[in-house]
Amino acid sequence: MRRFACVGALALAGCTVGPNFERPKPAAPAAYGTEPQDVTSRTYAGEVDTAWWKSFGDPELTALVDRLGKQNLDLQSAAERIGQARAQRTIAASLGLPHAGGRATYTHERESANGTASLVEPAPGAPLEFDLYQPQVQASWELDLFGKVRRAVEAASARTQAEIEARNGIALSAVAELAQDYLMLRQLQAQDAVLRDNLAAARRRVGLTRDRFASGVATTLDVAQAEAQATEIAQSLPSLRNQEAAMENAVAFLLAEPPRALADELGRPAAQPPVPPAVPVGLPGELMRRRPDIRQAEAELHAATADTGVAVANFFPSISLGGNFGTESLHTGTIFDWASRAFMLGPTVNIPFFQGGQLKGTLALRKSQQRAAAIAYQQAVLRGWHDVDNALTGYAEAQHERDNAAATVAAERRALAAAEDQYASGVATQLDVISAQGALFQAEDGVVRAQAQVEIRLVTLYKALGGGWSYAATTP
Template sequence: MSWATAHSGFNVIRGLIFSILMLMQSGCMSVTPQSFETAAVTVPAAWSAADGVAKAGNASLAQWWVRFNDPLLANLVSQAMLTNTSVKSAQAALRQARALRDVSAAALWPTLDSSASAQRGKLGNNSAVNKFTTGLDAAWELDIFGANRSALETSEATARASAASLGDVQVSIAAEVALDYITLRDAQARLEIAKNNLASQQETLQITQWRLQAGLITSIEAEQARTAVEQLRAVLPGLQTNIEQTSHALAVLTGQPPAALLMQLAVVQSVPEVANDLALSIPAETLRQRPDVRASEHEVAAALGRVQQAEAARLPNFRLSGSLGLNAMTLDTLTNGASLVSSVMADISMPIFDAGSRRAQVRAQQAALDQTLMTYKTTVLTALQEVEDALVALRGDRERLLRLEDATEAAGNAALLARQRYSSGLVDFQVVLETQRAQLTTQASKASARADVSADHVRLYKALGGGWRPDDNDVPPTPIETPSRSSRL
């Protein structure tokens, strides 16, 4: 092909592109939705259950587990962030999403391939003939109606959703580690309470046996005392089992074999507590800090991009391609100007009849968008409920702890007086049994209430976003809008 012919071909392509641009300017082929309706969720101005629980403010919750002043807890959470299998899986999913985004971005650019070949052939009795070729092939799909741009926007939204999902996994794992750790320390505290009460009841059993030998009581009281001791002993194995199983759970959460932390966690420590100085952000700001809500927002953006892709698939597709190469019989003549071969081509493809397949694909993607919107609304409402529930639970458990502290003090005094008076023969054994049972129950309830308050703080920190912050690339998505029913096909 001569250079004049190639130049003429470029003129044809230039004229074709000019016609396409003029057609786009007329607006008759735009796939941009013509009207929108906002998919809003009503968010309250303030938390209804925050009175007396936390003050208004916007304190950072980053690394909230440090607030418990427990170095071992902080170390376990940090280790889980590095080695937990769910976190690593979410990180791999994020890498995949970002790689697919780069694939979509590359589709906006031309492609250039190179090739080279050497061939030797012979026909009949003729002499062998050599053929050498080398060249470059270029192609570019003109994204006239934005199909590739919509694909890129969809991939970008998916990548942002994956980044937020990683944050959601990290927030959940940190909370799960903290809750299991509190459960373990609570079980250890209740085990110590049971052992202390067992020692007290064994002393009572000894007193009962002395009184039986002296003929001051019958064997009924002695058997009742022995029953109380054995019943309390039966509680100890269950508490120890709970401690070891929770240790196994913590080890797995930190990416270790189940028995890896048994020795480290065997050292008894008190339930970690946090100061009551939490500053609550307003509901709207809380929703922006929750990774699951942000992930759901980006999923909506991705679904909207898929609708636009389906719309663009119904419109013409334009493609430019060309090649430039050398073709010669010998290597010496390969660089000769006469061996130059060039071609250029422009093609257009347009769907004419598909039995309604592409139109149905648009409706399918629109329905998927509607589902994603409902999922987003559910996520927002669930987030609001989780915060309100955590605030209610924290307020109730604080009140319960105050009452149980008073009850525990009274029960301890009653048990001490009953044992002293029983030793003096002033009360019968039933009074001793009742006071000892009440003491054990109130002490265990107080320990559980203290653990519940700490656990309530963990759940509240998680509900408020768990200290997650989007990185600089995770900008807030545009207001969620969907095509109106009148513009749907």
């Protein structure tokens, strides 16, 4: 029915055959799953913060993100791919426009007296050998009667949008990776501080134990145990320093900086940034407009639909208008005389009667690619909902783990105090004190790790929500 309607419209401006793209409307859940409310940082159905890294209240992190959009090499490569896609669109659009050019030829020729020249009686005195001058202006224009070019331009525009969304996805991954590396660095620095505090306490205990030994209260075993604990704690420092340097370099790499370029800037320890008391997560139905991977899948589906239209248009005749105008002369003196003019003008009609199954095969291929793109879009949407749901649960449970770790630290501090009192009164041994000190150290280290996990899980949640790529957004 569509094709017959198009044929009736040819007298006007042609038509566009093939399927028209319609934006998918997947049935989204009404809300995300209910998460525990007994946490200090709750989620709610508000508008997602597109500059979420500022919610940590860390000026250094904000400054690093500001530099990321300008310096990251992956973003620069993605920008080049966008430029290439736009150039492809320009090429596709040019096929629907008139083409014009000029040429000038000179040839020195000789006709054979026994060839085709013998079939025609030459003019009196006409030589068989001569010079021929032919300057011409040529023009052609293929009429886009069935929308083949328009569909090709539509597909190229959709692919350009897909590249833009791909860059947005890279921007989202880059800012999330930067934030996670930065938070991990602050975690390592906090672990370093805990370790040093415990090392100082262990060394003080060594001194006290030696004093007690000199007084005849402690034994050589007590001294050895205290010294062993201090040495064991000190052995962890090089590993932490190595990890800190690696995280500094990871941030530098994202900013296209050489190794150790940020050592002075990031090497100064800073507190682990807190998470905000409330985190807006939007609604599931809004996710398709935020996540770059879903937006990219939609653009790719649009391009595949337009490609199907191109394949349909190939079944219809194509009409080209062409011609040339110029002069033709045997002498340079008369090359621009009006009598030397020569021209050609007329249409060319190409009708695809038989192509050996190529057109049918191409159409079947394009339809299959369109269906595959639709499936990929559905998968992207479903993956997005799952990512958010998993991230919501992970964020809530990470806060529970942190609270439990904090409670463990409080209990271990009481245990250490009791062990020290009992050791002073002779009820407990030095090993009991060392064991309690080691347990406290592990608990304090666990709090630092748990706090970092809360922060990193929040970054994962924001990444799943698709917020945070606009800092490096590119307009179509």
